[in-house]
Amino acid sequence: MTSKIQRILSAATVEYIHNNHVSFQQVKALNAIGSCRTKNMGTHSLSCSCGHMKTINNSCGNRHCPVCGSFKKELWVMKQQESLLPSHYFHLVFTLPDTLNSFIYFNQKELYSLMYQAASKTLLELSADKFGVTPGFTLVLHTWGQNLGYHPHLHCILAGGGLSLDQTHFKTFKKKFFIHIKILSALFKGKFLHGFKELLTQGSLYSPNNLQDTLTSFLDDLYSKDWVVFSRPVFKCAAHVIKYLARYTHRVAISDHRIISVTDTQVSFNYLDNRDGKKKSLTLSQEEFVHRFLMHILPHKFVKIRHYGFLSNRFRSEKVALCRKLIARQKGVKLIFPKLPDKLTLLEALIGKENLCCPKCGRYFTYNHEVCLT
Numbered sequence: 001m002t003s004k005i006q007r008i009l010s011a012a013t014v015e016y017i018h019n020n021h022v023s024f025q026q027v028k029a030l031n032a033i034g035s036c037r038t039k040n041m042g043t044h045s046l047s048c049s050c051g052h053m054k055t056i057n058n059s060c061g062n063r064h065c066p067v068c069g070s071f072k073k074e075l076w077v078m079k080q081q082e083s084l085l086p087s088h089y090f091h092l093v094f095t096l097p098d099t100l101n102s103f104i105y106f107n108q109k110e111l112y113s114l115m116y117q118a119a120s121k122t123l124l125e126l127s128a129d130k131f132g133v134t135p136g137f138t139l140v141l142h143t144w145g146q147n148l149g150y151h152p153h154l155h156c157i158l159a160g161g162g163l164s165l166d167q168t169h170f171k172t173f174k175k176k177f178f179i180h181i182k183i184l185s186a187l188f189k190g191k192f193l194h195g196f197k198e199l200l201t202q203g204s205l206y207s208p209n210n211l212q213d214t215l216t217s218f219l220d221d222l223y224s225k226d227w228v229v230f231s232r233p234v235f236k237c238a239a240h241v242i243k244y245l246a247r248y249t250h251r252v253a254i255s256d257h258r259i260i261s262v263t264d265t266q267v268s269f270n271y272l273d274n275r276d277g278k279k280k281s282l283t284l285s286q287e288e289f290v291h292r293f294l295m296h297i298l299p300h301k302f303v304k305i306r307h308y309g310f311l312s313n314r315f316r317s318e319k320v321a322l323c324r325k326l327i328a329r330q331k332g333v334k335l336i337f338p339k340l341p342d343k344l345t346l347l348e349a350l351i352g353k354e355n356l357c358c359p360k361c362g363r364y365f366t367y368n369h370e371v372c373l374t
Contacts, residue, residue, distance in 0.1 A: 002038070004259040005066045008267055009293065010034040012286045019287070026294045032060035036067045046365035048358035054365060064297055066252050071350055073250040078340050080245055083311055083320045084238040085136075086327060086335060088160035090178045091232035091244070094119045094188055095153045097225050099218075102208045104152050109299040110199055112141060112152065118192035119154050120308045126179050126187065127309075133162025133171050136311040136319075141304045144253040146271035147282055148292035155248070157241060160234075163310050163323055170326040181229050189227040193219070249305055253296040 002010075013030045016022070022030075035041045041058040059068035094115065096104070104111040116139055127135040137158040145151040161172040199205045200215065207215070235241045260268040260281060267289040273280050284292070298304060310319035328335045341349075348356060357364055 003067050004256045004262060005254065005293075006033055006036065008259075008262055008286060009290060011264075012290045016287055016290045020291070022294070023297075025300055026297045029062055029064045029294070029297045032062035033065045033067070036060035036062070036065050044367070046367055048361060048363055048365055050358060050361045050363070052358050052360045063250075064252050066255055069250060071347060073246070074346055074350060075343070076250070077242065077246045078346065080138075081238075081242060081340060083136075083316055084241060085159055085161070085320070085323055086238065087172065088175050088237065089235040089241050090156075090158040090160060090173075091235060092156040092158060092178070092184070093153055093230050093232065094156065095151075095228045095230075096192070097222060097227065098151075099221065099225075101150050101152070103205065105150060105295065106208045107199075107205045109302060110204055111196075112299075112302065114192060114195045114199070115141070115152065115154055116306055117195060118188055119156065120306075121191050122184060122187045123156070123158065124309060126183065127162050128165065130179065131162060131171055131173070132165055134165065134309050135159060135162040136309040136323075137307075138311060139306050139308070140249050141298075143296045143298075146274065148253055148271075148284075148289070148295075150292075150295045157235075157244070159311075161323075161327075163319060163326075167322065168326075170323050170330060175234060178231070181231060184229040185227045188229055189223075192227075193222060196222075253293055 009030055010033075013034055017027060017030070037057045037059055039057060041060055043055050043057055046054040046056060059065075061068060063069065096115070100111075119139055120137075123135055123137055127133050135158060137156055140155045140157075141152070142155060143150060143152045158178065160175065161170055164171055197219065200207075235244065254269065258269045258271070260270060262268075264286075266283055266285055268281055268283040270279060270281055272278070307313055307316065310316070310323060312319075324335055
């Protein structure tokens with residue numbers, strides 16, 4: 001059974017590509033999502049020792065697909081649990097003025113990367129200068145608002161403490177407050193615009209809307225604006241962080257449960273209006289819905305989830321183990337962490353044991369690695 005979004009994209013793909021300029025990655029995503037778990041994607045077979053066989057349509061594996069990827073997401077979330085500390089966590093959001101949206105959309109790889117650089121340097125420098133520690137945090141890129149509009153921003157999950165620069169103790173931050181958002185906003189703005197001007201000077205950016213002749217006033221306007229870094233409610237414990245990671249890190253721009261109705265020409269869906277906090281509905285033409293969905297297709301091989309500080313991939317296991325050891329010593333307790341489930345247990349919880357076992361004898365199926373293309 002196909003999803004609502006899959007049916008919408010499949011029905012409108014050919015006409016949309018014919019009438020609009022579409023990038024290779026967008027075409028690739030449309031084709032993958034439209035074919036996901038259908039015979040167009042090919043099949044593979046599962047067999048049982050009793051002789052029973054089962055044929056399954058392949059998933060597309062595209063990260064923008066609303067249909068597949070649940071198991072990969074759960075494996076990733078389980079992996080992140082190995083790095084969590086017995087601490088509160090801050091949830092920060094780094095946003096940009098909407099006047100930059102066109103620049104960012106036409107220079108996605110360069111300016112998305114600059115967002116990560118500016119946000120990470122801001123947190124690393126302030127943590128070192130004000131607290132004398134190396135923090136641990138994760139940045140996740142989202143490019144959409146609730147109405148599917150283009151709104152690039154970074155979500156940051158920051159551990160409620162940091163490893164001292166001499167690595168002899170773990171310093172805990174105040175539970176209600178990290179650093180004033182005005183300080184975060186000002187430093188983030190300065191670092192982003194410094195990098196932005198460098199890219200412009202190098203000729204590395206495409207200037208949309210014929211802004212080349214008015215770049216000086218455009219930059220002056222950006223410097224004069226108040227940039228916003230805001231703080232969401234603090235995660236009180238690691239369990240809340242796991243819940244957040246499971247729900248939001250791998251999500252796509254819109255999911256099926258928000259779709260109200262679909263006709264041959266229109267799509268209606270629910271959205272939360274952040275201006276007044278009320279739930280509303282929005283009706284778009286199919287072409288506009290596809291257009292808004294495609295705005296959130298990321299560049300090829302772009303890494304949207306990145307770890308910094310003592311969570312950096314190079315030495316994460318070593319630094320996290322040290323942080324846990326220091327926390328246990330400082331609190332005078334022995335830290336106990338729950339045992340994580342194995343892959344089979346996770347898969348059974350996700351899709352049900354009945355889908356993994358033969359209906360005749362009850363034994364587990366064997367995956368034959370035989371792919372049949374139709």
